[in-house]
Amino acid sequence: MEESQIGTGCTVDYTHNPSAVLSDLAKGETALIERFSDLAHVRKFLSLGILPGTSITVLKQSPAVVLRVGYSEFAFDRRLAGTVQVRRMPGK
């Protein structure tokens, strides 16, 4: 099971783990989606089944951000990726 703790989608815990936005992560980094800062664009993520609490791995940052989510891969342009706040997870 993915050990994802799904919150209400809007609460952020800034006290622990360093927060970042999706477009800041390095290739190969794994993170947990915390919240979407631009609610006008949130439906685009929802339409792919990507929610807060989802664990993602960044596969590429250019020409667009490519993520692995579960066993699938998704691409987002950098502007959209910039609206996603994530919590970095310790890598291997």
Place this chain on the structure above:
Amino acid sequence: MSNCHTNTVETGSSVQTAETVQKLIICGPPNVGKSLIFNRLTGRHATVSNYPGTTVEISSGHSALLPGHVVSDTPGAYSLMPITDEERVSRDVLMESEDAVLLHVVDAKNLRRMLPMTIELLELGRRVVLVLNMMDEARQLQVQIDSTRLSELLGIPVIETVATSNEGITGLCHVIRDGIQRPNRLTVHYPRRIQRIMETESGSAPDTPMLPTRFLASPAAEKLTAEELGDFELTVRVARQEHGDQLLGQCAHFPPPSTGAISGLLNKLTMNFWTAIPLALAVLYFGVYEFVGGFGAGTLVDFLENSVYETYVTPFLTHWTEKIIPWVMIQDLIVHDYGVLTLGLRYAVALILPVVGTFFLLFSVLEDSGYLPRLALLLDRLFKKLGLNGRAVIPIVIGFGCGTMATVVTRILETKRERIIATLLLGFAIPCSAQLGVVLGMLAQRPAALVAWAGILASIFLVLGFITSKNMPGEAPAFYLEMPPLRMPRLGNVLTKTYSRMHWYFLEILPLFLAASVIIWLGNITGLFAVIIAGMAPLVKAMGLPVEASPALLFGFFRRDYGAAGLFDLQNHGQLDARQTFVAVLVISLFLPCIAQFMVMKKERGWRFALMSTAAILVTATGVGLGVNAILVKTGWM
């Protein structure tokens, strides 16, 4: 009438009257095998592809395996909250058909992400069968799903299938045939806030139970701002996800996905900018130039046109028509220069079909391999400058096959602005495969002219997109797309798709070709065309073209490719020199969309848009023709 049979479908009952036709609706996210399951159940060929967004229209058919059932396939969606027009189509169909049995098809390995929609359907109290498709891939990843337990938890049948190898389809049919009971309505606990928003916006009495899905489909939801709507949907989705996770915790285990880099050399090559560009050019060269242009428009057309049609068919038809029918006027309708059989049918079968066929074959291979989403990723930044996003490569690439089909496919684009820009670009600067084949054939001997032609068209494409996007108000486009795995295309599937697309195309164009022949014949005998052609003559001459090119240009109004084929004919008979060929080819490439594309433009975008863009296209094509001819004459380049 139809809501009385819900409880009458009994186990083992074999008596089915015509009135108790059971509707089955296939729904679920994109790219999980819905169309393949549709094909398995109906024995038809819906187009199955390895990219999201093929099913733009709802296709329905009687089930071959399940007598008395009608199956419909819907465009992919992860929920009943639509973003694009095609998702709205799915939502409306699913909300309206209360009595249908819904086959919710999901990719088993991604069940966690997809189960919330099953929950949403069960909240609505619908009869649902959950189909866990692609079980082979799930097993390979050691995903464990206890489907019996899941079935108990949800109160609905849960069927494991591998649609590609037909596994589980018989079981699915058995379950459906035995009758699907209406399950207990499922209740999801939403935060209090959600209930409050729904009550405030719809003005209903407090504590009236309301479902978010129904609320979102109601006019009340339109009062919410984009942010409020986003917040609402997010909260609802999170609650459903929690509900689903809680169920899956009791019956499924998903090993953590690999955290490694992009796997596979080819996958890497298609996603890296510096390797992907040469790869795309190679696909263009070998696929379009060599295969469609060289083999389709060259070898195949030569063979069909010269070795078969002109050697056997035309003399045969002419001989017998002249023998049987004494009136020359009627003979002219059937055979001779503009005859239905010797012109209309010949163009359709011997000139256009091989070109379109080879293009669709190439396209099917590309789409099944999963290459197109990678091309979308690669071109996203360029397309953003044109007011589009990477996803628009799908209609644009289809446009190189058939502009009519492509105009329909613009529905996969999210905003009206993007759909308008894409429709315009398709009308102006994307030659369809039939034109392309003819153009490649006509310019094949002079690579420099071919490059110049492509350059001019590409410039018009870019400039037009750039200007439109600068001047048209609206939201900036956003790019988000699933990247399906690269797969080796399956021969059977590729052939099936090519066949069904050719079938569609042929049914679409053959009547138009034949009708065009008849209109041309009418125009000729009434003398109307002579008048129009005489009127066109100064313009045609100003472009440096022989007067004989006028009919081809005029007939191009009925179909661009029809006109293109006419020019091809002229060139074959040595009536066009190098410069004339170039100018003529350029004008016909930019020329009016064919009647069918015009009709679709009207249908999708309205009369005003269709007429205005058609006028703009005519002016541009003529202007470019005049300009290029003037330059060529002055410089003496050709």
